[in-house]
Amino acid sequence: xxxIPKSHPRRNSLLSRNAIVDATKKGLLADSALIAHGRGEAFxxxxxxxxxxxxxxxIKESAARLINANNPVISINGNTAVLAGKSLIRVAAVLGCxxxxxxxxxxxxxxxxxxxxxxxxxxxxxxxxxxxxxxGDWEKSVLAVKIxxxxxxxxxxxxxxxxxxxxxxxxxxxxxxxxxxxDGDRCEVLISxxxxxxxxxxxxxxxxxxxxxxxxxDEVSRMADILLEYIVENSSEVxxxxxxxxxxxxxxxxxxxxx
Amino acid sequence: xxxIPKSHPRRNSLLSRNAIVDATKKGLLADSALIAHGRGEAFxxxxxxxxxxxxxxxIKESAARLINANNPVISINGNTAVLAGKSLIRVAAVLGCxxxxxxxxxxxxxxxxxxxxxxxxxxxxxxxxxxxxxxGDWEKSVLAVKIxxxxxxxxxxxxxxxxxxxxxxxxxxxxxxxxxxxDGDRCEVLISxxxxxxxxxxxxxxxxxxxxxxxxxDEVSRMADILLEYIVENSSEVxxxxxxxxxxxxxxxxxxxxx
Numbered sequence: 143x144x145x146i147p148k149s150h151p152r153r154n155s156l157l158s159r160n161a162i163v164d165a166t167k168k169g170l171l172a173d174s175a176l177i178a179h180g181r182g183e184a185f186x187x188x189x190x191x192x193x194x195x196x197x198x199x200x201i202k203e204s205a206a207r208l209i210n211a212n213n214p215v216i217s218i219n220g221n222t223a224v225l226a227g228k229s230l231i232r233v234a235a236v237l238g239c240x241x242x243x244x245x246x247x248x249x250x251x252x253x254x255x256x257x258x259x260x261x262x263x264x265x266x267x268x269x270x271x272x273x274x275x276x277x278g279d280w281e282k283s284v285l286a287v288k289i290x291x292x293x294x295x296x297x298x299x300x301x302x303x304x305x306x307x308x309x310x311x312x313x314x315x316x317x318x319x320x321x322x323x324x325d326g327d328r329c330e331v332l333i334s335x336x337x338x339x340x341x342x343x344x345x346x347x348x349x350x351x352x353x354x355x356x357x358x359x360d361e362v363s364r365m366a367d368i369l370l371e372y373i374v375e376n377s378s379e380v381x382x383x384x385x386x387x388x389x390x391x392x393x394x395x396x397x398x399x400x401x
Numbered sequence: 402x403x404x405i406p407k408s409h410p411r412r413n414s415l416l417s418r419n420a421i422v423d424a425t426k427k428g429l430l431a432d433s434a435l436i437a438h439g440r441g442e443a444f445x446x447x448x449x450x451x452x453x454x455x456x457x458x459x460i461k462e463s464a465a466r467l468i469n470a471n472n473p474v475i476s477i478n479g480n481t482a483v484l485a486g487k488s489l490i491r492v493a494a495v496l497g498c499x500x501x502x503x504x505x506x507x508x509x510x511x512x513x514x515x516x517x518x519x520x521x522x523x524x525x526x527x528x529x530x531x532x533x534x535x536x537g538d539w540e541k542s543v544l545a546v547k548i549x550x551x552x553x554x555x556x557x558x559x560x561x562x563x564x565x566x567x568x569x570x571x572x573x574x575x576x577x578x579x580x581x582x583x584d585g586d587r588c589e590v591l592i593s594x595x596x597x598x599x600x601x602x603x604x605x606x607x608x609x610x611x612x613x614x615x616x617x618x619d620e621v622s623r624m625a626d627i628l629l630e631y632i633v634e635n636s637s638e639v640x641x642x643x644x645x646x647x648x649x650x651x652x653x654x655x656x657x658x659x660x
Binding site: 159162163166167173174176177178179180181182183184185187188345346347393394396397398400401 | 418421422425426432433435436437438439440441442443444446447604605606652653655656657659660
């Protein structure tokens with residue numbers, strides 16, 4: 143891994159890039175993962191590489207909807223696992239919900255690699271001290287987080303081929319799904335099944351961003367840390383969320399930064 | 402390679418993506434090439450995936466400066482070779498100038514791979530019918546294009562390590578350098594050596610874009626085809642180019658499209 147000085151103004155962005163390159167070599171990611179990461183970098187650059195006020199509001203809204211859900215699930219693809227796997231395991235531990243590995247180009251090998259990767263991350267997280275202001279047995283809660291994705295016992299009705307495969311106890315059953323870095327088709331179908339879909343997408347113009355119930359326009363690792371804070375705080379007030387208006391706010395930031 | 406329907410609205414973008422993924426597998430590109438491509442995709446998306454009027458003007462200006470140069474050279478890195486190698490060989494044939502392979506993460510293997518790749522592309526181009534409105538022996542002109550980069554007999558003064566290596570008959574000697582997808586450091590040093598630097602960069606906010614003599618904010622394969630047209634037309638009127646103003650025009654387009 144390339145060394146990046148602590149003082150580098152874009153250190154976090156470069157560390158993320160290295161993590162993605164390394165994970166590709168380890169077989170965790172599809173070919174297109176690096177390209178997708180690059181697209182994200184460009185949008186994050188235009189967003190100033192920081193979590194905006196509107197992004198914070200959308201994270202808060204997502205926290206509330208996850209807290210109030212009957213069967214919340216956190217869907218994780220390769221890039222999300224690499225960039226925010228640990229943080230989202232913490233979120234799942236506090237929420238008491240499962241994580242489901244769900245990837246666009248599904249191969250058994252990659253599902254298994256990602257499963258092993260997340261199991262190892264879970265072990266690391268279980269040895270941490272839990273979040274301050276959170277009461278409970280941290281190790282027990284982390285070890286109780288189910289990492290689904292290998293079962294293939296559920297289906298996403300409306301999708302064809304390998305992309306329809308999901309877990310019966312995960313996405314199939316869920317009423318609220320957090321799906322960072324999702325694609326437009328799957329987002330659309332999950333919405334049509336009546337689920338609340340909370341997405342994380344740095345491109346406020348993408349079809350996913352436009353389709354979702356709540357779109358968090360933020361980098362996934364920054365987002366995950368803030369989401370954990372709101373969930374630990376038990377910030378549970380769901381509002382009548384105007385996602386179109388929220389997307390407009392993010393677009394305004396890009397527009398301003400490009401001026 | 403994935404099949405993309407002819408009617409797909411983003412066909413060109415998806416074909417380019419496939420070409421870059423394939424070239425990575427063949428060892429033509431560094432790990433970071435896919436990420437760089439993704440960043441380009443995002444900016445091109447915001448630019449509407451078409452060559453803007455200001456981009457056309459900057460291509461015209463670059464054509465004129467290449468035509469009037471004493472020792473023009475076209476510097477080509479991995480992504481440029483894959484996306485626009487053939488078109489830039491055509492440009493070099495009409496200009497009668499060399500091409501130099503110059504890559505950020507220099508390894509002998511990648512230089513050799515890219516050299517073989519461009520030699521093969523040159524053979525293909527030499528069998529084409531030349532551009533209409535151009536008089537001359539096409540095959541002879543194409544076969545006369547030198548593909549430099551392996552010699553390592555020149556230095557870019559001001560850079561350290563492998564990045565300083567260049568060809569004495571190429572970048573070292575050149576007064577005007579066309580360097581698509583260049584990095585900021587090298588662009589800065591080339592400028593400081595008194596060379597005119599014409600860059601192609603989809604990010605009008607990048608350091609390269611800001612440093613260059615003329616910045617073409619356009620996708621490199623679209624750019625290369627238009628550049629060839631201007632050069633065949635012998636469009637040779639150099640103006641007092643205001644690059645800052647040109648960059649502002651491109652930023653306005655992004656800003657408008659994000660609104």
